[in-house]
Structures are given as structure tokens and as C-alpha cells.
Amino acid sequence: MKPALRHPPLFKKEPPMQDTALTASKAVSLPWSRRLLRIAFPYLLIAPTLILVFIFTLYPAANAVIDSLYSIPRNAREAPVFVGLGNYADLFNPDHFIGATFTMVVGNTLFFAITSVLFSVPMSLGFALLLNQRMPLLGVWRFGIFYPALLPLIGAASIWAFLFSDTVGLINTVLRSLGGTPVNWLGDPNLVLISVTLVNIWKQAGYYMIFYLAGLQNIPRELYEAAALDGAHGWGMFSSITLPLLRRTTLFVLVVNFIFAFQTVEQLQALGQGNPGDRGTLLLYLIFKTIPERRNWGYVNAMTVILVLLLLSFTVANFFLFERGREDADA
Amino acid sequence: MRNMSDTAGRGMWLLTGAAAIIWMLPLIFAVLVSFRPQAEPVSIGNIFFGSRITLDNYAAAWNIAPWGWHYVNSILFVVGVLTVQIVTVTMAGYAFARLRFAGRGLLLVLILLQLMIPTAALLAQNFATIRTLGLYDTRWALMMPYWGSAFGVLLMRQTFRGVPLEFEEAARIDGASWWQIMRSVYIPLAFPAYIAFALVSISSHWNEFLWPFIVTRTEEVRPLTVGLNKLYSTTELGALYGQLMAGTLMVIAPLVVLFMLFQRRFLESFASSGLK
Numbered sequence: 001m002k003p004a005l006r007h008p009p010l011f012k013k014e015p016p017m018q019d020t021a022l023t024a025s026k027a028v029s030l031p032w033s034r035r036l037l038r039i040a041f042p043y044l045l046i047a048p049t050l051i052l053v054f055i056f057t058l059y060p061a062a063n064a065v066i067d068s069l070y071s072i073p074r075n076a077r078e079a080p081v082f083v084g085l086g087n088y089a090d091l092f093n094p095d096h097f098i099g100a101t102f103t104m105v106v107g108n109t110l111f112f113a114i115t116s117v118l119f120s121v122p123m124s125l126g127f128a129l130l131l132n133q134r135m136p137l138l139g140v141w142r143f144g145i146f147y148p149a150l151l152p153l154i155g156a157a158s159i160w161a162f163l164f165s166d167t168v169g170l171i172n173t174v175l176r177s178l179g180g181t182p183v184n185w186l187g188d189p190n191l192v193l194i195s196v197t198l199v200n201i202w203k204q205a206g207y208y209m210i211f212y213l214a215g216l217q218n219i220p221r222e223l224y225e226a227a228a229l230d231g232a233h234g235w236g237m238f239s240s241i242t243l244p245l246l247r248r249t250t251l252f253v254l255v256v257n258f259i260f261a262f263q264t265v266e267q268l269q270a271l272g273q274g275n276p277g278d279r280g281t282l283l284l285y286l287i288f289k290t291i292p293e294r295r296n297w298g299y300v301n302a303m304t305v306i307l308v309l310l311l312l313s314f315t316v317a318n319f320f321l322f323e324r325g326r327e328d329a330d331a
Numbered sequence: 332m333r334n335m336s337d338t339a340g341r342g343m344w345l346l347t348g349a350a351a352i353i354w355m356l357p358l359i360f361a362v363l364v365s366f367r368p369q370a371e372p373v374s375i376g377n378i379f380f381g382s383r384i385t386l387d388n389y390a391a392a393w394n395i396a397p398w399g400w401h402y403v404n405s406i407l408f409v410v411g412v413l414t415v416q417i418v419t420v421t422m423a424g425y426a427f428a429r430l431r432f433a434g435r436g437l438l439l440v441l442i443l444l445q446l447m448i449p450t451a452a453l454l455a456q457n458f459a460t461i462r463t464l465g466l467y468d469t470r471w472a473l474m475m476p477y478w479g480s481a482f483g484v485l486l487m488r489q490t491f492r493g494v495p496l497e498f499e500e501a502a503r504i505d506g507a508s509w510w511q512i513m514r515s516v517y518i519p520l521a522f523p524a525y526i527a528f529a530l531v532s533i534s535s536h537w538n539e540f541l542w543p544f545i546v547t548r549t550e551e552v553r554p555l556t557v558g559l560n561k562l563y564s565t566t567e568l569g570a571l572y573g574q575l576m577a578g579t580l581m582v583i584a585p586l587v588v589l590f591m592l593f594q595r596r597f598l599e600s601f602a603s604s605g606l607k
Contacts, residue, residue, distance in 0.1 A: 041509075042435075045426035048419045049442055052479030057445045060456030067456070130347040133340070137348070139594060144351030146598070147358065150586050152538035152556050158563050158579045159361045162572040170360055202354065207601065214602040263451045266540040266556075270563045284451065288541055291455050300455045307452050315447040 061308060068301035072294060080298075087302040098299050101278050101286065108193055109283045113261035115197045116204065121253055123205040125246070128212030149207035157270035160199045161186070164271075186272040192280035196271050200264060208253045215249035216242070255318040262311055283307055365389065365577040392578035395565055400551045401558040408473050408543070408554050409536045413529055415478040420528070424487025425517065429499070445481035454541060461546050472546040473554065477536060483528050486603075490524040491517055527600035530593075537586055555582045 030038070068087055070080035093099035127145050131138065148156060163170045164185035172182035185195040223241050232240065265285035268274055274281030274289065281289075284307060290300050366384045369391075426432075427439055450457065457476055466472040494517055502512045518525075540556040547553045550561075562578040590597050 039432075042426045042430040042432040045422040045430070046438060046442070049423040049479040049481075049484055050438065052419065052475075053442050053445050053481065055460065056450060056457055056476040056479070057448055057453065058441070060453040060460060061444075061448055063459075064453065064456050127350065130343060130350065133343060133347075135340070135344045135347065141347050141351035142598075143591065143594065144355040147587060147590065148354065149601075150534060150538075150590055150597075151583050152540060152559070154540045154556050154559055154563070155538075155579045155583045156357075158559060158575055159357045161563070161567065162364065162576060163357060163360070165570060165572065168570050168572065202357070206354070210598050210602045213598070263449055269540065269560055270567075284454070284541075287455060288545070291458060291545065297455075304452060304455055308448050311449065311452060312447050 064301045064304045064308070068298060068305050071298045072296075074295070076294060083298065087298040088306075091299065091302055091306070098296065101281075102299075102303065105278060105281045105283055105286045108279070108281060109262060111193060112197050112200065112282055113258050116200045116261050117254060117257045120201045120205045120208060121250070121257060123201070124208035124253065125212050125250075127205060127209040128216055129242075131209070132213060132216045145209060146206035148203040148205075151203070153203070153264065153266035154270055156203050157199060157267035160195075160202075160267075161270050164195055186280075187276065189276045189279040192272055192276065196268065196280050196282075199267055199271065200261070203267075204257065204260070204264075208257060211249055211253050212246065215246045219245050251321055252318075255314060255321065259311060259314045259318070262307065262314075361576040361580060364573055365580055367573055369571060369573040388573035388577035389581070391571075392562060392566075392574040392581065395574070395578070396558040396561050397550050398555075398558060398581065401553060401555045404470065404473075404552060405537060405554040405556075407470055408539075409533045411470070411474045412477045412536050413532050415474070416480050416483055416528075416532060417525065419478060420480055420483030420487045421513070421518070423484045425491055425513065427484065427488040428491035429496075439484075442479075442481045442484055445479065446485075450476050451541070454545065457542075458545055467546060468548045468552060470552050473543050473552075476542070477532075480532070483532075486524055486528055487521065490521045494520050526596060527603050530597055530600040534586055534597075558582070 067080075069082060069084060071083045071087065072080050090096045090099050091102045094103055131142055131145065135141075151159075166172065166182070166184050166187060169185070171185065175182050183191065186192050219242065223245075224237060227237050227241055262282075263284060265282045265288070268280065268282060268285045272280050274285055278286070283303065287300055287303050287307070290296050290303070293300075365388050366386070367388075368382060368385050369388060423442070427435065461467055461472045461475075466475070498516045498520075499512055502516055507515065538556065539554070540560065543554050544557050544560065547557070550558070559578055559582045563575060566572070566575045566578075
């Protein structure tokens with residue numbers, strides 16, 4: 001069976017560069033203006049991308065580092081004051097107004113990311129195993145599992161806001177009709193983060209499922225046939241063939257899922273906006289909420305730098321895990 | 332793939348169906364509530380539609396925000412982003428795939444930094460940049476940060492490398508210019524990659540909320556997701572969930588229909604995307 005789905009690794013080992021027609025040595029005989037154009041040509045091609053990446057990624061990242069070292073004085077007309085790492089110290093000082101919120105929000109974000117990964121990865125594998133069969137209505141079932149991944153976060157959150165609603169919400173209506181006590185899903189400080197995480201698991205499981213589907217379809221059928229001849233079946237086949245061969249997919253899904261969890265915050269806008277008392281707030285959402293507070297610009301940037309450093313370290317870890325995974329696979 | 336002829340197969344089918352239906356419950360109830368009279372909670376009347384089926388919620392939701400503008404803006408946003416992206420990633424993708432030049436590796440790494448530092452994380456600084464450029468509250472502000480795409484460059488580079496070099500050489504011997512070679516060789520052969528890239532780009536920007544919310548103020552330049560946020564904040568206090576669900580469905584319908592039509596293409600594109 002031809003694999004229908006495939007996800008190429010982000011960083012592929014490259015074949016050695018071949019000489020192309022454009023670098024042929026006959027350029028020497030051309031007039032200097034043509035030669036200049038020939039030399040400049042590749043740079044002209046990448047210039048638009050490079051300029052855009054500079055304006056919207058490199059410059060703001062560097063500027064965030066600089067701005068995070070300054071504090072805006074009470075009188076906004078005065079120049080910002082250099083405070084060194086003072087803003088960072090405040091962020092990690094639990095007695096400081098921003099530090100108390102920040103440390104809690106980092107905890108929330110880690111809980112959100114880890115719990116999402118712990119639940120959505122096994123679920124997505126389960127869904128992929130189920131949907132990797134020929135069966136009636138397969139398209140419908142696949143749609144049913146995958147569609148949440150296509151919804152805007154704020155749309156998904158609006159639907160769940162109704163399901164979660166305290167009084168007329170669907171979940172509490174069902175609970176009441178079964179004789180249970182209704183639960184304040186978004187109003188209870190101890191529950192709000194769990195509710196937010198629940199929505200994320202529901203939304204992302206279908207997305208990660210497609211990577212497992214792709215991984216499953218890359219496993220050669222002959223392996224299963226050979227194992228069947230050896231008398232393996234069911235769990236034995238799954239644990240000795242499927243799981244080991246999905247190792248790279250699992251690694252990929254784990255890391256991507258984790259990285260995404262740090263950027264997935266828009267749903268909060270319709271799921272209590274981080275309330276009560278920021279118990280449901282996630283890091284990027286805290287940054288978003290603090291932007292309008294001009295005096296806290298230094299904190300906004302310090303938080304941005306921390307978020308970027310976290311994401312960078314995951315991506316670098318991802319890169320090394322993948323390279324190592326590849327070498328294992330090649331050996 | 333096994334055939335579903337035995338009882339184990341039937342059990343699998345039931346399990347799959349049950350899981351999919353549970354996953355679909357939020358959507359199903361959103362649809363039901365949107366057609367149910369506003370005053371009737373779920374517990375009253377026919378469990379599915381209450382006492383009657385009505386479009387009142389859609390009418391009420393339609394009147395809360397300038398949805399016509401929101402649709403126009405969302406379409407302009409995704410089309411405006413995609414069009415420029417196609418041009419920039421084609422150019423850079425070709426350069427990195429087929430040309431040799433000093434600093435090639437370093438420049439590629441600089442561009443790839445965009446994958447490692449997602450635009451979303453730089454919300455605050457980019458907001459300041461947009462203000463400095465005098466683009467606050469314009470449609471340009473929505474699109475500009477997404478015009479360059481490291482993911483797209485990587486995808487096109489990989490795709491162009493798969494094109495046999497002989498095709499380009501043959502065209503060159505025939506005297507074709509660079510643009511003619513692109514048009515007759517590379518771009519047609521890379522068509523599936525363009526489709527994949529387009530689907531991922533369109534669906535992620537159609538759903539974008541925080542950035543449009545923060546760089547615009549006037550309703551007439553804001554996209555659907557921001558309109559939905561307004562609908563949420565005006566209906567939530569009154570628990571007017573019928574209206575909220577009607578509005579939510581108006582926003583998500585285009586993508587969901589697109590997905591139903593091209594399910595396979597979508598799944599393949601997303602599987603090859605990994606990172607947006």
C-alpha cells in the first residue's frame with residue numbers, strides 16, 4: 001500500500017550541493033553589469049523574506065531584550081530608566097505584585113502544557129489506530145475527530161463556554177438531570193485551569209492524530225505479515241512493531257504539542273479571560289493583557305524574553321532529539 | 332488495513348463511531364441550540380429543537396456586529412497573506428534550492444529563526460512596530476507580519492530540489508529566462524506543495540485572533556474572529572447562548588465546509604506541515 005500521508009522531518013540531512021547551470025563559468029565573458037546582476041540575483045530572491053523576518057522576528061526579539069532592561073517611570077514623559085535585570089527579579093519575586101501573578105501563571109502554563117501532552121498524545125494514537133481501518137462511514141468519523149483542530153480557538157471556546165455555563169450549560173443540565181450537583185466549571189478557581197485544559201485536549205487530539213495516521217501508513221505491511229507467521233497478534237504486534245516504529249512520530253508529536261501549548265491562549269478570551277484571580281491565565285495571555293499597561297512595558301518584555309527562551313530551548317531540544325532519532329534509524 | 336468482516340472489526344467500528352460522536356457533541360449541540368428559541372433552555376421541550384425551529388438567533392447575532400465587513404476582512408486577510416507568501420517563498424525557496432552564493436547557510440538559519448521564535452510570542456514588540464510604521468488600525472497591519480514564511484521557504488526549497496536539474500538545463504538551452512523556467516518547470520511541478528501550503532496558511536490565518544484584535548480598533552477593518560469576540564462579550568452576560576452559537580457557526584462554517592469538500596487534501600497538507 002502506498003503511504004498516503006507523510007510528514008517529512010523539519011531538518012532533513014541534505015545531499016551535497018550540485019553545481020547548477022547558473023554558476024557555470026562562462027559568466028566570465030559577460031559584461032560587468034550582467035555579472036553583477038548574476039552575483040546579486042540570489043540575494044534579490046531572498047531579500048523580501050529576509051527583510052520581513054528581520055522586521056517581524058529578529059528586530060522585535062532583540063528589542064524585547066533591550067526593553068526588558070528598562071523601567072518606565074511614573075511620569076511617562078521622562079526617559080525609561082535602566083534597571084538591569086531588575087524586571088526579571090521582580091517577575092520571580094513572589095512578594096511583588098507582578099511576581100505573584102507571573103510565578104502562578106508560569107505554573108499554570110506548565111500544568112496546561114504537560115497535562116495536554118499527557119492526555120492528547122495517547123488519545124491521538126488511539127484515534128489513529130481506530131481510523132486506520134477500512135470501515136463504513138470512515139470519512140464521517142474522521143471528520144468528527146479532526147474538525148476541532150480546524151476551528152478558531154475563540155470559536156471552539158465560545159461553544160465550550162455554552163457547554164460549561166453555570167446555569168443553562170449543557171454539562172450542568174445533564175448533571176442535574178442525573179441527580180448530581182452542578183459544577184461551576186469556569187468560576188471555580190480550582191477548576192478553571194482544568195476546564196481550559198480539557199478544551200485544549202479535545203481540540204488538539206485530532207490534529208496530532210494525523211501525524212500518527214501518517215506514521216502508521218509508513219509501516220510496511222510485510223512486517224505484520226511476518227509477525228503473524230511467527231504467531232504474534234493483537235497486543236504483541238502492537239508492542240513489538242507498531243509502537244517502536246512510531247517512536248519518531250511520538251517524539252515529534254510530543255515536542256510539537258508541548259511547543260504549541262505555550263502559544264495556545266486565544267481560547268481564554270471566551271473561557272473566563274483568566275479569571276478568577278488569574279488562576280486560569282496562561283503566559284502569552286498575561287503578556288497580551290499587560291500590553292495596554294504602559295508602565296509595565298518592561299515586564300511585558302521580560303515576560304516575552306522568557307517565553308521566547310522557553311520556546312527556543314524546546315525547539316533546540318526537538319532538533320537534537322530528531323537528529324539522534326535519525327541516526328538511530330539509519331544505523 | 333484489515334477488512335471489517337469479523338466481530339472484532341464490528342467492535343472497532345462501534346468504538347470509533349462512539350468516539351467520533353462524543354467528539355462531535357459540542358458541534359451538534361451548538362447547531363441545535365442555534366435553531367432553538369432563545370428563551371427555552373435545553374431542558375425544556377423537545378430535547379433537539381425545543382418547541383419550534385427558528386432562525387431568530389441568526390438574525391439577532393447578525394445585528395450585533397458588521398458581519399459583512401468581517402467576512403470581507405477575513406477573506407482579504409487570508410488572501411492578502413497567501414498571495415504575498417506565495418511570491419516570497421517561491422523566490423527564496425528557489426534561491427536556497429538551486430543557487431550557490433556566499434552566506435547561503437547563514438542566511439537560511441536567520442530565516443529559520445522565524446520557526447523557532449513564533450510571531451505570536453512577539454505580540455508586544457510587533458504591536459509597537461506597527462504603531463511606529465503608522466499602520467495601526469489598517470488591514471495592512473493584520474497581514475504584514477505573515478508575509479515572510481520560513482516554513483514556506485523550507486517547503487518550497489525541498490520541493491524544488493526534487494525537480495530534476497535536467498529540466499532546468501533543457502529549458503535554459505532553449506533560451507528560456509529565469510521567469511520562464513519558473514513558470515514552465517518549477518511552479519507546475521510544485522503545484523501539490525503550493526496547495527498544501529495554501530490550505531495550512533488559509534486555515535491558520537482565518538482563525539487568528541489575538542493579533543488582529545490588538546492592532547485594530549475599527550470594526551470595519553476587523554476579521555470574523557474579532558467579531559465573534561464582540562458577540563461573545565455582548566451575549567455571555569445575558570446567557571444568550573442561542574445567538575452566540577449562531578454567530579460561532581457563521582464564523583466556522585466556511586472552513587468546515589472547505590474541509591468537508593477536500594478532506595483528504597486537508598489531512599495530507601496538515602500532516603506535511605508539522606510547524607505552521
